[in-house]
Amino acid sequence: MDIKLQQVSYAYAAGTPFEKRALYDVDLTIPSGSYQAIIGHTGSGKSTILQHLNAILKPTSGTVQIGDKRIDAGQKPKELKSVRQRVGIVFQFPEHQLFEETVEKDIMFGPMNFGVPEEEALRRAHELVGLLGLPQQVLEKSPFDLSGGQMRRVAIAGVLAMDPEVLVLDEPTAGLDPRGRKEIMNLFARLHREKGLTTVLVTHSMEDAGRYADRIAIMHSGKCVVEGTPQEVFAQTELLEDFRLELPQSVKLQRTIEEMTGHEFPTLYLTEEELAEALASYWTPNGEGMN
């Protein structure tokens, strides 16, 4: 299912003295099966865009096309339930939205709300707890007795339980420790790869955007100012500075080394492993460094 934003503008509290414009004429297409990262400094409009992807917010002007559902500014869209099921959003600090007595009930709530039979919802809850690396015992516990990292995983399981086609993630690893971050990012990568889940990731980590995404959009002051592959986006150092963003650490180091040696590597290395590989072959006898 493709999602297409065309000339989307949005203002909070539109028409009141407190009106606050947050998006200006945003064009963005997220093709089915892609992994799209959205980066940009705080307040640039990333979370506002995400809420358009399943029609929680409706554009003040412009059009949002979510699969076969078209949402036009000024028109009341009908029947959004299927959109909400097909596009699952993991909000920032999703654990704040847990509310059921047990983890099992909390994970089952979403799918049952969308008409999935109880037995099937139960099956999904049990499967997802394992997928998220939680012990089966947590199913019987109250979500409030879990640690922050575990609550985050339960909340993510609750969204996955609706079996969405598009998974939208708003800074999903904020506040987790390094191991927790890696495990969760790897899980999203696996779901994307193995289930073809379309993935939209808002992140402050240039490293995660570079490592996981097929395409990156940069938001700045409510506008989508750059869109391209990680190679294309991170090649534009000065532009990134203008938008108060940085290079991934590996690219930053690559640039420093290129300056020092005068040798320009043929491509950008978006992960530390890729960079180390390239540096090793450059500096190893019989490697390219010896010619």
Add this chain to the structure above:
Amino acid sequence: MTTVVRLQDVSFTYPSEEPIKPAVSHVSYSVNQGEWIAIVGHNGSGKSTMAKLINGLLFPSEGSVELFGHRLTEETLWESRSQLGMVFQNPDNQFVGATVQDDVAFALENNGIPYEDMVQRVHSALQQVQMSEFVNQEPHHLSGGQKQRVAIAGAIAMQPKLLILDEATSMLDPQGRREVIQTLQTLRETSDVTVLSITHDLEEAMLADRVIVMNGGEKFLEGSPQDVFANREQITGLGLDLPFAANVAALLRARGLDVPSTIMSEQELVDALWTLNSNK
């Protein structure tokens, strides 16, 4: 040198129906005036509990906490609190003012700071976190990172002796984070404020005078950033990160390149590669 914080054999267990492990277990250390301490550790390792034991939100089950030379008790709490700034993980629960400016002024007003002085402090604090243009906005309408910077402004406007940050930069974008770290560095240079910062950010931890690694409620390692992060296997074994340059250096060594195992910073790595380059 003045000791600002002293923990002596501190343990704390949350009240619970089932017998559970203490959240903080037999922890001792002292912090001198003007020091910058980074505390790292996995989720649930007891970092926030320790912060709450230092700011008197909790009292130890065993051992003692001293602040500014006095044992922290219900009686000394009020006196100590006025010299202590605290910024929590999630700033949403910290806002009281109707506007950003009111919010930063709130604690000053409560402490009887004269109006002229207050106005000046509020503006300077907001400037330091680059939020001056938002003075009249409602805090609740800011996005997460903006809120976090206002919370930091509120804490530093009080000109505290001890500033405790509990993952205060974890929600900021890279540049916002850098601005806050820069703010902390400037504060350290221009005042004698002591900083205790709980963080997962290695760049920030590397700037600290001392790093304390927590594991399962216990103090696991303590020392200069260089010494602490030299324990590669132990640190990664806890699920924690190492500085980026240290990771690249390790990958290079695994691929047969002769770079020192002590590399922590990008500069050290580039220097080592430069040496290889001239020997080529």
